[in-house]
Amino acid sequence: xxxxxxxxYFVFLSLFIFxxxxxxxxxxxxxxxxxxxxxxxxxxxxLNLVYFSQFDPGMNGVMTSIFVVVLAAAEVSIAxxxxxxxxxxxxxxxxxxxxxxxx
Amino acid sequence: xxxxLFFLPFILLIVxxxxxxxxxxxAFIQSRYGPMEVGPKGIIQSIADLVKMLQKExxxxxxxxxxxxxxxxxxxxxxxxxxxSVLPMTIEIGGAQIHTGLFFLLAIVSLDVLGILMAGWGxxxxxxxxxxxxxxxQIVSYEIPLGLSVLGVVMFTQTLDLQEISSQQGIGSLIFxxxxxxxxxxxxxxxxxxxxxxxxxxxxxxxxxxxxxNRTPFDLPESESEIIGGYHTEYSGFRWGIFMLSEYAMMxxxxxxxxxxxxxxxxxxxxxxxxxxxxxxxxxxxxxxFWLVLKVIGFIFIQIWIRWSYPRLRVDQLxxxxxxxxxxxxxxxxxxxxxxxxxxV
Amino acid sequence: MITSILTYIFTAxxxxxxxxxxxxxxxxxxxxxLAFSFLGLSxxxxxxxAEFMAVVQLLIYAGGIIVLMVFGLMxxxxxxxxxxxxxxxxxxxxxxxxxxxxISLAALAxxxxxxxxxxxxxxxxxxxxxxxFLTDFIIAFEVVAFLLLVALVGASYLAKKSGE
Numbered sequence: 001x002x003x004x005x006x007x008x009y010f011v012f013l014s015l016f017i018f019x020x021x022x023x024x025x026x027x028x029x030x031x032x033x034x035x036x037x038x039x040x041x042x043x044x045x046x047l048n049l050v051y052f053s054q055f056d057p058g059m060n061g062v063m064t065s066i067f068v069v070v071l072a073a074a075e076v077s078i079a080x081x082x083x084x085x086x087x088x089x090x091x092x093x094x095x096x097x098x099x100x101x102x103x
Numbered sequence: 104x105x106x107x108l109f110f111l112p113f114i115l116l117i118v119x120x121x122x123x124x125x126x127x128x129x130a131f132i133q134s135r136y137g138p139m140e141v142g143p144k145g146i147i148q149s150i151a152d153l154v155k156m157l158q159k160e161x162x163x164x165x166x167x168x169x170x171x172x173x174x175x176x177x178x179x180x181x182x183x184x185x186x187x188s189v190l191p192m193t194i195e196i197g198g199a200q201i202h203t204g205l206f207f208l209l210a211i212v213s214l215d216v217l218g219i220l221m222a223g224w225g226x227x228x229x230x231x232x233x234x235x236x237x238x239x240x241q242i243v244s245y246e247i248p249l250g251l252s253v254l255g256v257v258m259f260t261q262t263l264d265l266q267e268i269s270s271q272q273g274i275g276s277l278i279f280x281x282x283x284x285x286x287x288x289x290x291x292x293x294x295x296x297x298x299x300x301x302x303x304x305x306x307x308x309x310x311x312x313x314x315x316x317n318r319t320p321f322d323l324p325e326s327e328s329e330i331i332g333g334y335h336t337e338y339s340g341f342r343w344g345i346f347m348l349s350e351y352a353m354m355x356x357x358x359x360x361x362x363x364x365x366x367x368x369x370x371x372x373x374x375x376x377x378x379x380x381x382x383x384x385x386x387x388x389x390x391x392x393f394w395l396v397l398k399v400i401g402f403i404f405i406q407i408w409i410r411w412s413y414p415r416l417r418v419d420q421l422x423x424x425x426x427x428x429x430x431x432x433x434x435x436x437x438x439x440x441x442x443x444x445x446x447x448v
Numbered sequence: 449m450i451t452s453i454l455t456y457i458f459t460a461x462x463x464x465x466x467x468x469x470x471x472x473x474x475x476x477x478x479x480x481x482l483a484f485s486f487l488g489l490s491x492x493x494x495x496x497x498a499e500f501m502a503v504v505q506l507l508i509y510a511g512g513i514i515v516l517m518v519f520g521l522m523x524x525x526x527x528x529x530x531x532x533x534x535x536x537x538x539x540x541x542x543x544x545x546x547x548x549x550x551i552s553l554a555a556l557a558x559x560x561x562x563x564x565x566x567x568x569x570x571x572x573x574x575x576x577x578x579x580x581f582l583t584d585f586i587i588a589f590e591v592v593a594f595l596l597l598v599a600l601v602g603a604s605y606l607a608k609k610s611g612e
Contacts (some may be wrong), residue, residue: 005455007562012554013459019550020466026542030534032475032521036482039513040466043489046505050498055564059576062498063585066577069508070592074599076513080520081606087524171480202574203503210507217483217510220518224476236522243515263574 010051018044031083035076042072109196110187117403118351122149125407132411159340164227167337171225176338176345178218183352186212189265190359193369193391197266204265205257205364209250212315212356215349216242219334222346226337234333237418238317238324244422245314245321248429252308255433255440256364259298268294269368273386280443288382289374293367300439305365307433309402312357314425316350318406320413321421358402362395369395455495461488473533479517486510500574 021040024033046065053061123138123146130137138145163172189204191197201207216239223235260268275292276282280299295301314321324333335346362368369391373381385394416424465481465488472478486509493502581589 005452007564008557008560011557011562013462015550015553015557016463017466019546019553020470022549023470023543023546026545027470027536027539028534029537030475032517033469033478033534035517036469036478039482039509040485043486043509046501047489047492050493050496050501054497055567057567058584059573059580062501062577063580063588065501066504067585067588067592069504070596073508073513074596076516077603078599078606080516081603083520084523084607168477171477201499202572203499206500206503206507206574210503210511213507213511216515217480220515221480224518224522232522236519239515239519261575262572 007051010047014044014048014051016044017041017047031086035079039072039076042068109192110190111184114184114187114348114352114355117355118348119149119153121351121354121403121407122152124404125410128404128407129411132408153344156344157341161341162337162339164337167227168225171221172337175218175222175225176342176349178221179215180218180345180349180352182211182214182218183349183356186356187352187359190363191266191269191368192395193388194270194386195388196392200264200266203263205253205263205268208265208356208360209246209253212353213242213246215353222338223334226334228337231334231336234324234336238334241317241321241323241418241421242315244425245311245429248307248425248433249311249315251430251433251437252304252311253360253364255298255301255304255436256294258437258440259294259301259444265363265368269363269370272297272367272370273382281447287374289370290367290372291374293365293370293372295365298440298443300436300443301365304433304436304440305361307429307436308365309357309361309405311425311429312361313406313409314421316353316357318350318354319410320416322410322415323418323421354403354406355399358399358406359395361402362398366398367394451495455492458488458491458495461485462492463488473535475521475534476518479514479521482517483510483514486514497569498573500577 018041021037021044024037024040028034028037046068049061049065049068051061053059053065126148127137127145138148141148141151163169186208189198189201189208191200198204219235219238219242223231223233223238226232256268257263260271262268262271272293273288275287275297277297278285278287278291279296290296295305317324319325335343338346371382371385371390371394373385375382462485465485468481469478469485472481486505490502490505490510493499493505
């Protein structure tokens with residue numbers, strides 16, 4: 001089905017999403033934006049895995065990306081629970097301002 | 104194409120008939136007459152309501168978050184309408200026969216929570232906000248028993264493709280779950296009669312489906328609309344109509360799924376009794392559509408009936424019903440179906 | 449031909465919300481555009497012959513993680529329409545770093561010759577994935593199931609502890 005599209009196109013696409021994720025993590029000042037960036041990075045990796053899994057009879061890429069999705073879901077839930085706790089304690093959602101290690 | 108051409112007018116027709124029949128059935132349950140003025144026995148009542156709703160002014164408040172506010176009803180309706188694309192109508196018209204039909208349907212219907220969140224947030228109104236959070240909590244909690252209860256059917260039929268599931272319910276090799284040498288057809292070949300434990304699955308699925316479409320006894324998002332607002336407070340005219348349309352569409356989708364997964368889809372209930380080939384006589388392209396629509400209308404009637412017979416659940420009762428009763432029950436049923444299929448069959 | 453056009457359309461649906469997220473300062477709109485981006489990615493997975501992965505992406509990412517993020521957002525800000533604007537920091541250096549990374553990795557990718565050989569996909573992909581889960585990937589399956597249990601118990605304990 002994908003005979004006409006160069007594989008390099010998909011590698012560029014997943015690279016773009018990955019670097020956009022990194023840019024979002026660096027630029028934005030809110031903790032939720034950092035989570036968005038991390039999700040984008042994971043999705044870029046998934047896209048790469050799924051593209052190259054088309055040519056594999058053992059479907060290793062798709063299986064790995066299913067595990068990546070599950071791990072991302074677990075990670076987001078824990079990250080949000082931690083963020084909620086921080087907000088209840090400090091009333092701040094900007095990770096830059098959390099500078100002390102004391103309770 | 105079939106989805107667009109057939110299901111979209113079908114949904115609109117069912118909504119018009121459904122609103123009228125809901126008011127009439129409610130009236131008869133409550134020992135009164137219902138709408139009688141407009142047309143003979145009030146038949147044109149819902150068309151009159153439709154015309155009234157369409158000519159209302161479309162109010163867009165100033166302080167709302169415009170993109171979110173305007174897109175929200177479309178997402179809710181689009182998510183639910185996209186689920187209709189994989190439903191099979193009859194032998195030839197099989198919808199989109201993808202390998203992951205049922206899974207795709209459950210996934211895309213779960214996207215309507217995004218629209219509700221957008222509506223609740225975008226309305227810039229505290230009551231819409233709380234109503235939306237409660238509605239989303241309800242819908243997300245009841246998706247779990249919905250998905251787990253159909254897994255029993257999937258384990259039994261070994262496929263996720265809805266057209267396959269419907270065609271397998273034509274000739275069955277089990278009689279009430281026990282394998283004998285005889286082949287049955289007709290209603291004994293339906294999934295609920297082939298594996299009787301699936302009646303409990305069907306019950307769980309039906310309750311979860313009622314909760315998914317915000318029908319009583321789970322209509323907490325709508326009860327707030329009698330008192331305060333819920334997530335469709337700030338919508339007027341046709342945008343509010345889209346929310347109501349998507350609620351009826353979800354009710355229709357749940358009825359379709361219950362008919363296809365548990366009760367034979369487009370298969371006829373008449374069996375082949377010896378030389379009297381009733382099954383062959385009542386199977387065909389048009390017969391398939393007829394039987395399916397009959398079953399769907401039956402389930403819609405049951406949903407309307409339940410609405411006017413049971414009181415509304417409180418929010419903590421609603422949550423505890425889902426997490427403490429329905430989810431463990433559906434997991435246990437899953438185990439029983441698996442073990443039954445492995446050992447007894 | 450038609451798959452090429454569809455690929456370009458879904459790429460546009462994926463990239464446009466990401467560009468919006470890079471520019472905007474409104475967190476709630478960023479989360480909803482992320483949902484659209486995931487829808488675009490799901491479409492791309494269907495075109496890449498991985499329909500199970502597309503449905504998993506829809507169910508878990510667009511339907512679950514976005515809802516989690518929106519709930520987390522709404523529980524940490526209480527004023528409507530005023531609390532969701534954030535700031536940017538070091539806009540120049542951040543974008544410079546990611547741009548340089550993109551250029552260097554893209555130059556590397558452009559030089560490589562990928563050998564692609566298309567295989568015929570027959571049979572039910574869902575059945576194949578199910579069998580692979582219980583044969584080749586069984587250890588990963590069990591470990592991930594255990595990890596999900598631990599993560600969910602941990603998350604609900606953390607969230608409960610704050611709400612005493």
